Amino acid sequence: MQPISATNDFVVKFANVNGSGSASANELFARSILRMGVPVCSRNIFPSNIQGLPTWYEVRVSGEGWLGRRGETADFVVAMNPQTWNKDIDSIEPGGYLVFDSTKPLTTQKTRDDVHMLGVPLTRLSNTLEGTIPRERQLLKNVIYLGAVAQLLSMHLETVESLIAEQFAGKDKLIKLNYTAMKLGYDYAAEHLAGKCQLKVTKDDKVGDRIFIQGNDAAGLGAVFGGATVCAWYPITPSTSLAEAFTAHCKKFRVDPVTKKNNFAIVQAEDEIAAIGMVIGAGWNGARSFTATSGPGISLMQEFFGLAYFAEVPAVVFDIQRGGPSTGMPTRTQQSDILLAAYASHGDTKHPLLFPQDPGEAFEFAAQAFDLAERLQTPVFVMLDLDIGMNDWLCKPLQWDDKRKYDRGKIMTAEMLDAGKLFGRYLDVDGDAIPYRTLPATHPSKGAYFTRGSSRDRFAKYSEDGSVYVDNMQRLLRKFETAKTIVPAPVRRDAKEKTKYGAIYFGSTSPAMDEALAALEKDGVHLNTLRVRAFPFNEEVVEFINAHDQVFVVEQNRDAQLQKLIVNECAIDPARFISILHYDGTPITARFITGAIAERMKVTHKEAAE
Amino acid sequence: MTYIAKPKLHHPGLKPNKLGFTHRDYEGSISTLCAGCGHDSISAALIQACYELSIEPYKVAKLSGIGCSSKTPDYFLGPAHGFNSVHGRMPSVLTGANLANRDLLYLGVSGDGDSASIGLGQFAHCVRRGVNMVYICENNGVYGLTKGQFSATADKGSRSKTAVNNDSPIDLVSLALVLGATFVARSFSGDKKQLVPILKAAMAHKGSAIIDVVSPCVQFNNNPQSTKSYDFVREHNEAVNRIDFIESKAEITADYEPGTVTMVRQHDGSMLKLSKLHPDYDATDRAKAMAYLQERHAAGEVVTGVLFVEEQADDLHDALGTVATPLNNLTERELCPGSAKLADLNADYR
Numbered sequence: 001m002q003p004i005s006a007t008n009d010f011v012v013k014f015a016n017v018n019g020s021g022s023a024s025a026n027e028l029f030a031r032s033i034l035r036m037g038v039p040v041c042s043r044n045i046f047p048s049n050i051q052g053l054p055t056w057y058e059v060r061v062s063g064e065g066w067l068g069r070r071g072e073t074a075d076f077v078v079a080m081n082p083q084t085w086n087k088d089i090d091s092i093e094p095g096g097y098l099v100f101d102s103t104k105p106l107t108t109q110k111t112r113d114d115v116h117m118l119g120v121p122l123t124r125l126s127n128t129l130e131g132t133i134p135r136e137r138q139l140l141k142n143v144i145y146l147g148a149v150a151q152l153l154s155m156h157l158e159t160v161e162s163l164i165a166e167q168f169a170g171k172d173k174l175i176k177l178n179y180t181a182m183k184l185g186y187d188y189a190a191e192h193l194a195g196k197c198q199l200k201v202t203k204d205d206k207v208g209d210r211i212f213i214q215g216n217d218a219a220g221l222g223a224v225f226g227g228a229t230v231c232a233w234y235p236i237t238p239s240t241s242l243a244e245a246f247t248a249h250c251k252k253f254r255v256d257p258v259t260k261k262n263n264f265a266i267v268q269a270e271d272e273i274a275a276i277g278m279v280i281g282a283g284w285n286g287a288r289s290f291t292a293t294s295g296p297g298i299s300l301m302q303e304f305f306g307l308a309y310f311a312e313v314p315a316v317v318f319d320i321q322r323g324g325p326s327t328g329m330p331t332r333t334q335q336s337d338i339l340l341a342a343y344a345s346h347g348d349t350k351h352p353l354l355f356p357q358d359p360g361e362a363f364e365f366a367a368q369a370f371d372l373a374e375r376l377q378t379p380v381f382v383m384l385d386l387d388i389g390m391n392d393w394l395c396k397p398l399q400w401d402d403k404r405k406y407d408r409g410k411i412m413t414a415e416m417l418d419a420g421k422l423f424g425r426y427l428d429v430d431g432d433a434i435p436y437r438t439l440p441a442t443h444p445s446k447g448a449y450f451t452r453g454s455s456r457d458r459f460a461k462y463s464e465d466g467s468v469y470v471d472n473m474q475r476l477l478r479k480f481e482t483a484k485t486i487v488p489a490p491v492r493r494d495a496k497e498k499t500k501y502g503a504i505y506f507g508s509t510s511p512a513m514d515e516a517l518a519a520l521e522k523d524g525v526h527l528n529t530l531r532v533r534a535f536p537f538n539e540e541v542v543e544f545i546n547a548h549d550q551v552f553v554v555e556q557n558r559d560a561q562l563q564k565l566i567v568n569e570c571a572i573d574p575a576r577f578i579s580i581l582h583y584d585g586t587p588i589t590a591r592f593i594t595g596a597i598a599e600r601m602k603v604t605h606k607e608a609a610e
Numbered sequence: 611m612t613y614i615a616k617p618k619l620h621h622p623g624l625k626p627n628k629l630g631f632t633h634r635d636y637e638g639s640i641s642t643l644c645a646g647c648g649h650d651s652i653s654a655a656l657i658q659a660c661y662e663l664s665i666e667p668y669k670v671a672k673l674s675g676i677g678c679s680s681k682t683p684d685y686f687l688g689p690a691h692g693f694n695s696v697h698g699r700m701p702s703v704l705t706g707a708n709l710a711n712r713d714l715l716y717l718g719v720s721g722d723g724d725s726a727s728i729g730l731g732q733f734a735h736c737v738r739r740g741v742n743m744v745y746i747c748e749n750n751g752v753y754g755l756t757k758g759q760f761s762a763t764a765d766k767g768s769r770s771k772t773a774v775n776n777d778s779p780i781d782l783v784s785l786a787l788v789l790g791a792t793f794v795a796r797s798f799s800g801d802k803k804q805l806v807p808i809l810k811a812a813m814a815h816k817g818s819a820i821i822d823v824v825s826p827c828v829q830f831n832n833n834p835q836s837t838k839s840y841d842f843v844r845e846h847n848e849a850v851n852r853i854d855f856i857e858s859k860a861e862i863t864a865d866y867e868p869g870t871v872t873m874v875r876q877h878d879g880s881m882l883k884l885s886k887l888h889p890d891y892d893a894t895d896r897a898k899a900m901a902y903l904q905e906r907h908a909a910g911e912v913v914t915g916v917l918f919v920e921e922q923a924d925d926l927h928d929a930l931g932t933v934a935t936p937l938n939n940l941t942e943r944e945l946c947p948g949s950a951k952l953a954d955l956n957a958d959y960r
């Protein structure tokens with residue numbers, strides 16, 4: 001079988017056992033390639049388990065810069081998990097490579113004639129590391145295969161070494177030990193496997209100043225820059241690392257240098273209901289506050305979302321979506337909370353949603369969400385997902401404009417009250433349906449009101465009068481119209497040639513979509529696209545749909561939730577849409593989108609011809 | 611409806627307090643509760659306590675859940691902001707509000723259904739955290755607003771008009787003691803003489819002050835066989851101490867006979883004088899207080915008074931190490947690290 005030969009364009013997959021400490025070696029591998037100036041994207045596929053179940057780390061090396069998953073297969077697999085051996089060997093492209101621990105000869109394990117078997121005696125080599133205990137040797141096995149892989153892929157040795165030095169900065173003994181282990185693997189491969197692998201990483205300059213960061217980390221940082229002071233949360237994968245990132249960044253940036261006191265308060269609540277309650281209490285009292293959770297938490301918070309919507313209290317909610325329903329696929333990705341979040345709570349409600357496409361936008365939208373929540377006096381949802389939240393993505397450096405001021409929204413001050421400004425908590429004075437609010441303890445005798453989730457008039461007085469209720473509900477609808485004008489606008493990209501076909505997508509689908517569009521274009525399939533970045537949808541969304549005969553909507557859920565939301569909110573004939581749905585819990589791939597769209601195009605072309 | 615008659619003009623006889631506020635300045639809207647409802651007496655006691663303490667009315671935040679009891683924050687302290695949140699979740703909303711601005715006085719008003727049934731979890735956790743607040747449970751043993759079903763504080767065997775309660779009761783006072791509340795009291799809506807000084811002491815206390823106030827529901831649970839009726843509580847009320855709230859140590863003139871009085875110095879310098887009505891009751895000993903309560907409850911008594919107080923308690927802000935400035939007052943200057951720091955960070959991610 002002809003070996004696969006490729007430079008800076010292939011997929012490497014590490015198959016490991018959860019808890020074996022492979023994560024840092026695998027990440028070091030990805031970072032080394034980035035340091036060589038070659039773009040990578042990495043996906044960590046892990047179980048809901050602490051120790052023992054399989055995990056995979058997939059690194060796509062793409063000189064062309066494609067950052068989505070390529071597909072289900074890999075060209076080069078490091079098989080460290082006997083449990084998944086068969087599955088892993090099956091996932092290799094014909095002509096691909098398999099690295100395995102050859103300390104003991106292969107006996108019953110499946111092999112393939114069209115796969116190049118590259119044995120490295122990892123256990124035996126690790127046993128030669130002097131002065132180590134078994135647990136350390138287990139960890140160092142990962143570093144040994146890293147060295148072997150680096151050699152097989154012709155990687156730059158000094159780059160790997162310098163990353164090891166950075167990772168263990170200040171711990172000279174560890175640097176030495178890891179370096180020795182890495183060299184063991186490297187030298188073994190050089191001696192015994194020379195010339196056996198035709199995949200290569202060569203230095204390039206395609207990475208530029210881009211950074212490699214996880215969406216939850218970036219969003220937590222965005223909350224710091226956006227001025228959040230109160231965070232209340234309850235642990236749930238895949239959102240936990242957002243609260244943890246916020247905590248870490250606060251400790252770095254938000255401790256008063258003189259008093260050593262904290263300019264933030266973070267509470268791990270007893271459950272998600274309490275978490276959102278705290279967020280709403282803090283928002284009511286004028287602090288920027290947020291929670292981070294996932295689908296099950298959003299389900300629990302429902303009653304409070306209705307309160308915040310109706311009583312008009314700002315709150316920011318990060319929903320790091322995972323596979324539902326119920327506990328579903330807790331460590332897999334999906335975009336399946338769209339409808340749940342858009343219409344959260346009983347009664348007539350709707351809430352602004354933001355759809356960041358990568359960690360860069362997660363940072364940006366996180367900060368912006370606090371402005372929107374205070375401007376609109378309502379809960380705002382930042383709809384991340386596990387793919388963006390928990391994987392390192394290559395994205396543009398984060399930016400902040402120092403001239404930027406927080407938009408604290410319409411807050412009536414003591415001075416305004418003293419100047420005789422009329423205060424009605426639910427009175428639309430500016431025509432944008434957003435009333436003024438006062439914060440507790442604003443003024444000794446003016447501006448106090450009673451906040452409640454029950455119907456009240458424009459001056460916050462309890463009322464069960466139907467017309468008063470309708471008046472308020474209508475204003476809330478008009479407020480949602482105002483929201484359309486200030487949430488992030490969609491991004492439209494037109495094909496090189498005129499086309500009747502459009503495609504809508506959002507969030508983490510973005511990189512796979514970019515690649516799919518390029519592939520389709522090569523095949524002469526042209527599509528205009530619109531990347532939706534927020535709900536409510538503004539006019540551009542409607543115009544885009546009306547300008548095309550057929551619009552694909554690419555989503556990572558079963559029920560075409562975004563499409564349904566568009567149909568519902570924009571009164572568009574569902575027949576205009578073709579859904580492209582990927583929801584097995586793995587990130588959507590370029591190959592999937594390309595295949596699905598090409599298939600549908602054939603069908604629609606045929607129908608047109610008939 | 612119970613009307614406390616409101617003269618149009620300030621009554622010339624209304625005496626101003628230290629800050630020049632009269633009783634009227636602490637009132638709220640007219641109550642819509644049933645005539646004779648215990649909850650209205652608690653509102654009146656709150657008004658009295660705030661007036662006597664010369665609290666600036668607008669520097670209070672009133673939070674509640676849902677229920678007849680939870681409606682009452684509308685009926686006192688009109689100049690203060692109030693938040694009638696969702697059923698059983700006042701503690702979390704209050705916690706968040708308190709995190710945002712540590713400088714206000716937080717009054718949490720709840721019912722027994724709100725606190726002990728649907729909201730038991732939030733009750734427990736806000737106590738554990740030591741949120742600085744006065745938490746008042748207006749305890750009538752039933753759900754008033756949904757027309758008289760038993761709540762989780764109803765005593766076993768207690769009868770309402772239509773049913774007998776067979777479940778064991780939850781005693782919020784015992785629970786608060788177990789959970790580490792630093793001020794725990796029980797009183798009776800019908801005993802203003804006891805309730806007002808307890809409220810004042812609780813307001814001066816830093817940390818979670820939990821007050822269980824038996825507050826009969828005249829509509830659904832005031833029948834003779836109910837253990838939350840006016841008659842039952844009057845007959846079985848056993849006060850462990852008489853409370854005098856003394857604003858500063860300087861005011862103490864008399865000497866007290868040893869063993870008859872416990873003096874407690876609070877965080878703000880005020881003093882609590884607890885005159886013992888039961889010679890062996892020590893309100894500063896948590897474990898003994900718990901044992902005493904169990905014992906007397908078994909004997910059918912309703913033990914009232916300041917049951918436990920910890921002199922110099924810490925609160926949630928101490929535990930979190932938050933700055934003295936209320937978080938809602940911080941600006942870009944303290945909050946936003948700025949572009950230079952972000953540029954450094956970007957380098958860390960390469």
Ligand SMILES: Cc1ncc(C[n+]2csc(CCOP(=O)(O)OP(=O)(O)O)c2C)c(N)n1
Pocket residue numbers: 676677678679680697720721722723724725748750752753754755756761827
């Ligand atoms: C989630 C939810 N469930 C049920 C209700 C209905 N409900 C309103 S008040 C109440 C009970 C209130 O009892 P309690 O807290 O003892 O107050 P009381 O009226 O006795 O003062 C119930 C069950 C509600 N408002 N919300």
Ligand code: SF4
Pocket residue numbers: 642643644646647648649678679750754755826827828829830
């Ligand atoms: S129903 Fe009971 S608790 Fe409610 S107002 Fe009437 S007496 Fe009070």
Ligand SMILES: [Mg+2]
Pocket residue numbers: 677721722723748749750751752753754761
């Ligand atoms: Mg009740």
